[in-house]
Amino acid sequence: MRSHYCGLVDETLIGQTVTLCGWADTRRDHGGVIFIDLRDHEGIVQTVVEPDNAAAFKVAESVRYEFCLRIIGKVRARPDKQVNDRVRTGKIEVLVDTIEVLNAAAPLPFMLDDNVGEDARLRYRYLDIRRPDMQRKMRMRTRLVSTLRRYLDTRGFQDIETPILTKATPEGARDYLVPSRVHPGEFYALPQSPQLFKQILMMAGMDRYYQIARCFRDEDLRADRQPEFTQLDMEFAFVGERDVQDFVEAMIREVFKDVVGVSLDETFPRLTYAEAMRRYGSDKPDLRIDLELVDVADAVKTCDFKVFTGPANDPGGRVAALRVPGGAELTRKQLDDYGLYVQKYGAKGLAWIRIDDLDKGREGLTSPIVKFLGEDAVKGIFDLVGAQTGDVIFFGAGPYKTVSDFLGALRLKVARDLGRVAEGWKPLWVVDFPMFEYDFDAKRYVALHHPFTAPKVDDVSDLVANAAISVSRGYDMVLNGNEIGGGSIRIHRPEMQSTVFDLLGIGKEEAEAKFGFLLDALKYGAPPHGGIAFGIDRIAALMAGTESIRDVIAFPKTASAQDLMTAAPSQVPEPQLQELHVRVVKPKAD
Amino acid sequence: MRSHYCGLVDETLIGQTVTLCGWADTRRDHGGVIFIDLRDHEGIVQTVVEPDNAAAFKVAESVRYEFCLRIIGKVRARPDKQVNDRVRTGKIEVLVDTIEVLNAAAPLPFMLDDNVGEDARLRYRYLDIRRPDMQRKMRMRTRLVSTLRRYLDTRGFQDIETPILTKATPEGARDYLVPSRVHPGEFYALPQSPQLFKQILMMAGMDRYYQIARCFRDEDLRADRQPEFTQLDMEFAFVGERDVQDFVEAMIREVFKDVVGVSLDETFPRLTYAEAMRRYGSDKPDLRIDLELVDVADAVKTCDFKVFTGPANDPGGRVAALRVPGGAELTRKQLDDYGLYVQKYGAKGLAWIRIDDLDKGREGLTSPIVKFLGEDAVKGIFDLVGAQTGDVIFFGAGPYKTVSDFLGALRLKVARDLGRVAEGWKPLWVVDFPMFEYDFDAKRYVALHHPFTAPKVDDVSDLVANAAISVSRGYDMVLNGNEIGGGSIRIHRPEMQSTVFDLLGIGKEEAEAKFGFLLDALKYGAPPHGGIAFGIDRIAALMAGTESIRDVIAFPKTASAQDLMTAAPSQVPEPQLQELHVRVVKPKAD
Secondary structure, three states: OOOOOHHHOOHHHOOOEEEEEEEEEEEEEEOOEEEEEEEEOOEEEEEEEOOOOHHHHHHHHHOOOOOEEEEEEEEEEOOHHHOOOOOOOOOEEEEEEEEEEEEOEOOOOOOOOOOOOHHHHHHOHHHHOOOHHHHHHHHHHHHHHHHHHHHHHOOOOEEOOOOOOEOOOOOOOOOOEEEOOOOOOOEEEOOOOOHHHHHHHHHOOOOEEEEEEEEEOOOOOOOOOOOEEEEEEEEEEOOOHHHHHHHHHHHHHHHHHHHHOOOOOOOOOEEEHHHHHHHHOOOOOOOOEOOOEEEOHHHHOOOOOHHHHHHHOOOOEEEEEEEEOOHHHOOHHHHHHHHHHHHOOOOOOOEEEEEOOHHHHHHHEEOOOHHHOOHHHHHHHHHHHOOOOOOEEEEEEEEHHHHHHHHHHHHHHHHHHOOOEOOOOOEEEEEOOEOEEEEOOOOEEEEOOOOOEOEOOOOHHHHHHOHHHOEEOEEEEEEOOEEEEEEEEEOOOHHHHHHHHHHOOOOHHHHHHHHHHHHHHHOEOOOOEEEEEEEHHHHHHHHHOOOOHHHHOOOOOOOOOOEOOOOEOEOOOHHHHHHOOEEEOOOOOO | OOOOOHHHOOHHHOOOEEEEEEEEEEEEEEOOEEEEEEEEOOEEEEEEEOOOOHHHHHHHHHOOOOOEEEEEEEEEEOOHHHOOOOOOOOOEEEEEEEEEEEEOEOOOOOOOOOOOOHHHHHHOHHHHOOOHHHHHHHHHHHHHHHHHHHHHHOOOOEEOOOOOOEOOOOOOOOOOEEEOOOOOOOEEEOOOOOHHHHHHHHHOOOOEEEEEEEEEOOOOOOOOOOOEEEEEEEEEEOOOHHHHHHHHHHHHHHHHHHHHOOOOOOOOOEEEHHHHHHHHOOOOOOOOEOOOEEEOHHHHOOOOOHHHHHHHOOOOEEEEEEEEOOHHHOOHHHHHHHHHHHHOOOOOOOEEEEEOOHHHHHHHEEOOOHHHOOHHHHHHHHHHHOOOOOOEEEEEEEEHHHHHHHHHHHHHHHHHHOOOEOOOOOEEEEEOOEOEEEEOOOOEEEEOOOOOEOEOOOOHHHHHHOHHHOEEOEEEEEEOOEEEEEEEEEOOOHHHHHHHHHHOOOOHHHHHHHHHHHHHHHOEOOOOEEEEEEEHHHHHHHHHOOOOHHHHOOOOOOOOOOEOOOOEOEOOOHHHHHHOOEEEOOOOOO
16 A cells, blocks of 8 residues: 655655655645645654645645555655755655545644643543654653564573463462453453463473563552563573573663663672661662661660660661752751651651751751760760761651661652752662561561572571571662662472471461362472563663553553553443352442 | 583684583593583583592592583594584583583483473473473564564564453453452453453553453363463554555564565465455465365256255255375275264264376276266366376365365365475465355344454444444454454444344443443543464464474373363362452362
């Protein structure tokens, strides 16, 4: 139907007749001549309909925004003063010979260059994706995925599909369920990840596996979660953690170079979980920000300020400071707002000292707490953090995890507000995660990664004896404050797997019912193995330079898990439910 | 953990020390020496443990089938008389220095070279896939998919993921449903295909799309269906049917060459639906079989055999013959069995004439019907089919479709039984399908492809006036009797789409509820577009030389839609169902 793409017509084609298909991006009448900018996925070309071509002119007069057109015409140079050097088609235009309306367009619900709300964009996704910027983002994602696949296909990885209709998985989030028609009262679950299947594939001798895998979690959607999301899922047999890490680090480096032309660090820095929490208050620190948390317990152990002395003398407590250079320009209102902000992360309050002039001693400080601190404490703190005129120092005191969490969140917020986030890409590895976290509510351990992650110790009795302080063989790849990949070496011995289930309070019966096939499989010569999974939606969004993963998902769902275009979910006729042996039970009105 | 793969150790490594990981395929004690065949995905290598290496010997003595081992040793040439030229490792063996048991194996439920039932294979899939033949089949599928992707990635196709949690789709089979937790009483459906999403992507300006897409149908499983299956789904904007067909024909040719080294015909033959039904009694004819149906109504119109004369004189009837050379060797029992066989395809009976000796006239014929036929009829039939001594001629008489169907099925069955299926690959296109089939039970038209397939006529009133005989722009690719791909040019004008819905008895309200978003999207300058979908499971099975698609699916389900390994589907705790606002209603015992 066409000889060229609109966006690729350039001066090399001058004098030639071209056949183009696309959409009317604009129509302008100017000096008795009609200009139609014709757009396809490659770009926009200017076409000109002159009045002496009566047939074409008549059609052109009927053209409205987004009419779908087929145009045959001759390429000619634009007059000099109309030349646009910024686009490939900017030196030429197409003098229209014939113009055919392939399909008319009704008046649009919004113009393509409008800044419309997301609901309208999702409802009319077929118009939204026509925007050149959305085209760019969607195609960036495609390039990311095809580059990853090519990398893995040429390195012996087998792209293997695992089931979508499967058994309830153990990732801990809620499962989406599918009633079985053939087996009344039974349900499939959609996978939260292919975790167990990929481990089984290693036990099945597939050696190296990957899949661009759809995963499902029925969670209350936070800003940037989706009910279904995509991960690059990988697994290797006969490896240790450095084998996996080195391989995927090289892969990510090559992919960033190929897809966005970015050279990442030759070696990604490594932080232990403990160091990341200590210095950044986060297990996914954004290293583009040069602010760090500093422990100041030593300086305040004996001061009179109980808010500090309690945690400072408690082995499970933390008193930490975050020095923000230039923070003295923050207003009292802004400082108060930060106090409210950190409450969302569990803080009871936020202490701070503003250093208006370091040389003036106490006179030069503004602070709600400095009056409670002795001279020594203030000096001790200032020495530890390297305080200077113009700083604000924020303080957190309380349980170690809580303080780290809220100061870590504050670090991100303040850095963004003050423009202290550097340009560029800062990848790193976070390693040496604790094997377990103690859940005080449930009074038992929970797995920090998942229950199939191997501990660093090989010996079952070692693990049992030191469960609380045991370290796992898990690792996360972090980029600019996002956990883009997470993985581990897995347990490959049945007695270790049973022991970990045990420590997690998963009884023998439950383990058998949920993971019996895994425990069985481990008995028959399971190889050592490990892997990782990368969040494709997030990496694509980072590469495309957008905050929202919804911009790199063709048909995303809203925060209430609806597809506004197709209107899913929706009601279903009663007979269909009867076949599935279920009945709807609406919640009672409160 | 290893320096080489087991199956790749060969004479170029003689004298070198290698580190190998894999499974103990066999252990043999011979002349005081232990031989362990170590297997990985690349193949098997013979290792030798000599008694003077006491530590290794002790470990080797403990090794049983499928122990997972790490072996370090030196490659040496085998004694001449032990050389095996058929495998890469056949000239060498590895003299073991150290041997480490990475994981022991309990006694196996079956031996890997056993011919066990499919239930056991599926339950212990991790053992089943370790078999070299399953490794080969699974890797064949991977190669097929990666070759297809590479072909499309380099030709401007965008690999775009469409939702799995979506709205009930209109392919006609039963949907799998997923209750929504957030929207009580509402359900998602799993897609039967990404049909509407790919059309929307064309309207969204993505130009060329593909996806290796998971699809779901909750059907009663026939021998070779799966609840979830995989198709290569493709769509092109601004194309006619020949554009799509020529492109994918070249793709399939290249893929067969790359993956299995097969050169398919330079141009695939084309048959209309009418010709395929007439000559082969099938819209997916197996052209490896040289038997054809021949219409013989002209010869029997005036004979005395009512079974023939009725259909022969009815415009909706058919009297056809299938001549089978060499069929005279079939026994009476076999002929009777064919009579029973065709009843499954709607035949009331199966008439036949066996030509023991053509020169002997009626004396030389055996047949239950020849006595009802006059001399002229028999001669007329024999002339039309080209009868010869040694033939059997089968007859079908009745409604056109029924006769074609059962003689088409008989053609396949007889050809297989008599070894008349030629070696090799016979692809073809079937085109010019009827737009509609009349469903006599429902008293309305049904779509032969799907309701989005464009008719050959552009004009709405043309279609309405000639609905019963209208031809669609659909096409199927057929290979060795399998429909491996099916597609069409789609409707891109809203009025044509509404008209087709109308003819199919889909009322305005229903159309709006189910396909409102499509009708909306068609209003805003939808481009002409078309595409195709290929069955990946079937193509992989054909390439791997297996009858069963379950051999090229890692974790397939049984005929009752169960996963025997994970035991899905399964019961779900009541509170989980409450959250989803559904309750199980078990069917009443009869």
